[in-house]
Amino acid sequence: MGKILVFAEHTNGKLKRSSIELLQAAAKSGNTVSAVVFGSHAADVAAAAGQNGANEVHLFKDASLDAYNPELFTANIASAVEKIQPSIILASASSVGKDLFPRVAARLGAGVASDCTELTISGDSVTATKPMYSGKCFAKVGFENASLKIVLMRANQLPVAAADAGKSASVVEQAVAKPDLKTLIKEIVKGTSEKLDLTEANIIVGGGRGLKEAANFKILNDLADVLGATVGASRAVVDAGWVGHGMQVGQTGKTVAPSLYIAVGISGAIQHLAGMSGSKVIVAINNDPNAPIFQKATYGIVGDALEIVPKLTEEFKKALHH
Ligand SMILES: Cc1cc2nc3c(=O)[nH]c(=O)nc-3n(C[C@H](O)[C@H](O)[C@H](O)COP(=O)(O)OP(=O)(O)OC[C@H]3O[C@@H](n4cnc5c(N)ncnc54)[C@H](O)[C@@H]3O)c2cc1C
Incomplete structure (x- = not known):
């Protein structure tokens, strides 16, 4: 050996x-x-x-x-x-x-x-x-x-x-090697998030264009707080400037494989799926029953995310904090 x-x-x-x-x-x-x-x-x-x-x-x-x-x-x-x-x-x-x-x-x-x-x-x-x-x-x-x-x-x-x-x-x-360096880190500016990095998170709540506007990410943050989850996003909303690129899941973002991925208002484009289809359980919330995300989802909820997510948050609060 x-x-x-x-x-x-x-x-x-x-x-x-x-x-x-x-x-x-x-x-x-x-x-x-x-x-x-x-x-x-x-x-x-x-x-x-x-x-x-x-x-x-x-x-x-x-x-x-x-x-x-x-x-x-x-x-x-x-x-x-x-x-x-x-x-x-x-x-x-x-x-x-x-x-x-x-x-x-x-x-x-x-x-x-x-x-x-x-x-x-x-x-x-x-x-x-x-x-x-x-x-x-x-x-x-x-x-x-x-x-x-x-x-x-x-x-x-x-x-x-x-x-x-x-x-x-x-x-x-062990003795630490200290070679002559050609590059130096001068300063590290930390992001404000105290949440686990997406690639390590066990639960992710991902938001897409179906949330309508940046301010509505608040309902995802509330749900994530209750679940101990990290919030991710589709590229559409990153490109729109609603959230930072560090939150993007997909082919040109992060690859994640949490136990639970809740896709909210995300259509399920192939480039998004590339980053999250390894998730163990996928829950999709989308008002279009034909959205491609439902083909990958373990569970699907058809309806308006802006109504459903706050209700889920309330129910999880009751279920998890009793
Ligand atoms: C080279 C390349 C690389 C890319 N890399 C990535 C990547 O890394 N990650 C990524 O995500 N994308 C990537 N994309 C973009 C990708 O093709 C899609 O455009 C993007 O994923 C779409 O984001 P979305 O699902 O948020 O938006 P949309 O496709 O617009 O979907 C919005 C969804 O929300 C639903 N919806 C609308 N209103 C509501 C409501 N009230 N309640 C519930 N649901 C609602 C709609 O039915 C729709 O399904 C890439 C594209 C290219 C060409």
Whole structure:
């Protein structure tokens, strides 16, 4: 058996669900699981990484690794690979993962499969499935002539079991590589949202042009608050300037796979479906019974969203807060 390096992403020391998925999948394969954690809060992640399947946790504890810098992260992943000698790297197909690991692959002569939705590990060989042409077909990807194989998985694709509080990992503090940088992050301006990022959200309420005007997004925010959901949007309303591009779901927006996606006043154009058809349960609210979204929906409500959504919010409030 070989070693699997899992790049464990976290938010201020809280392990992301997408990384928990990877740690548990790696642990199931019977390989040794080495979690690599970056940033000043890295040590806070060690216990959770162990409880979710890591055998060892390698901490690259330094404030310079708090914000993503491609050169710095590439150098430190390369140094982790040198120390750990994994045959497989698993990481999230997050915006960081998708930028970082092709660089790592180029530097180390590794193979990389990005944006995958299924994963099979057998010994030190790995195959993955990735959607192509906006999900119209699926490619099975294997590796040849690559001693290091990198798979980037979309979030919410792998099952997550409860953490095992009885398990722990050995913790190794690693020296942080500080190469001369050609680019520097000067400042990070945070968005105002405290909600989970769309790609990590378990429940999403998506709004489209059927909401009529920007102000009506308030009824989606109210519903999302009650459900603990994140609000997304179609491109039509992003282009109209009702909401920011960070909220766009679809081919030219974010790809999401929550347990529940509630599409409100969204027609279900192929480019929107490309971003959300992997959702486990889809509820569509639309006043046109022939809207294409109903062909993908698990449940459909035909009617005026502006009337239905506030009623749903009231009912969920009663059902969930008693
Ligand atoms: C290259 C390319 C990339 C694209 N990428 C994306 C992408 O990433 N994401 C994306 O979303 N789109 C994308 N699009 C745009 C896409 O083709 C659609 O135009 C867009 O998704 C439509 O948004 P919508 O469903 O909000 O609006 P519409 O298609 O106008 O649909 C509005 C829906 O609301 C319903 N409705 C109206 N009034 C009410 C009411 N009172 N109550 C309930 N329902 C009501 C209508 O019946 C209709 O079905 C892309 C297009 C191209 C060409």
